[in-house]
């Protein structure tokens with residue numbers, strides 16, 4: 212059962228919008244209802260399975276019970292919007308070198324001590340600057356900023372899945388693709404509802420022991436592994452995996468080897484794996500930055516195990532490049548998040564012709580990305596102060 216943490220009456224967001232958005236993925240906590248049940252609801256969007264009393268919110272802060280109904284407080288209220296390189300998500304095999312319209316709300320369903328976006332992920336919806344941006348406007352803003360894709364990122368997008376789905380539907384109509392940057396902590400009941408609309412994902416695999424997940428993220432490892440298997444076996448979503456390596460907590464060579472072996476056995480050799488460097492933040496300020504040598508060793512280990520595409524992130528390194536696993540030809544040369552050289556030809560190695568897995572074509576199959584002049588004026592009036 213999740214922790215009930217905040218009184219809905221305190222949330223300013225409620226004053227700002229008269230029509231709260233009813234959530235999906237909930238049920239009355241007691242089918243019989245009545246005074247004993249006290250209007251409690253059960254949210255089954257993520258494996259926390261919060262039981263939430265009237266006037267309270269779930270662990271993630273942005274799903275709240277009002278009068279026996281669950282509402283999504285983050286709906287149409289992004290706390291952050293920005294244009295990023297797609298490589299920052301990180302995604303190295305999805306539209307490389309393009310810009311992605313990136314957005315997040317408040318709250319999170321994990322409790323990671325090392326969170327590097329804690330200013331919004333640990334904020335209640337009323338503690339972050341929040342504009343009203345309906346789904347259609349998100350898509351128009353992406354188009355206006357020259358982005359072929361939209362990423363749900365910065366905080367955990369699963370917890371605002373209703374908004375994600377509506378943006379995805381509007382995006383698909385206009386030829387814009389969508390990306391989940393997620394901790395993978397989602398239930399079976401909600402998984403397809405969300406991921407059937409998504410084109411690409413980066414899933415954090417934050418460690419490979421239950422001890423690490425339990426103590427440092429306040430969640431469990433098994434549901435994240437299940438999500439990765441569902442993505443592989445039941446969807447066409449292009450996905451990559453990130454493992455943030457934290458000195459002394461999840462950097463044991465045996466843990467890295469076990470993680471790589473699991474990926475090879477359950478997902479195959481072609482799912483890209485990113486080892487990224489930690490910097491002290493939030494409640495983990497007593498740990499040092501990850502030494503580059505730790506990332507180099509982890510990358511060598513994963514390649515030895517048999518993974519084809521293993522990257523290093525948050526440092527300058529040759530581990531950022533993509534090389535052909537068959538003949539070693541340099542395919543994409545990167546510096547941090549910049550693509551400096553692109554040698555792939557129609558998704559194939561130009562030397563040996565090996566097909567490199569990923570989504571490389573930049574043009575969408577259908578949908579108009581045109582913005583009418585009148586809509587452009589309205590967008591400018593509403594959002595130009597955001598300085599995207």
Ligand code: SF4
Nearest residue numbers: 254257260261269271
């Ligand atoms: S999404 Fe939020 S309210 Fe729902 S179960 Fe997870 S933490 Fe609890």
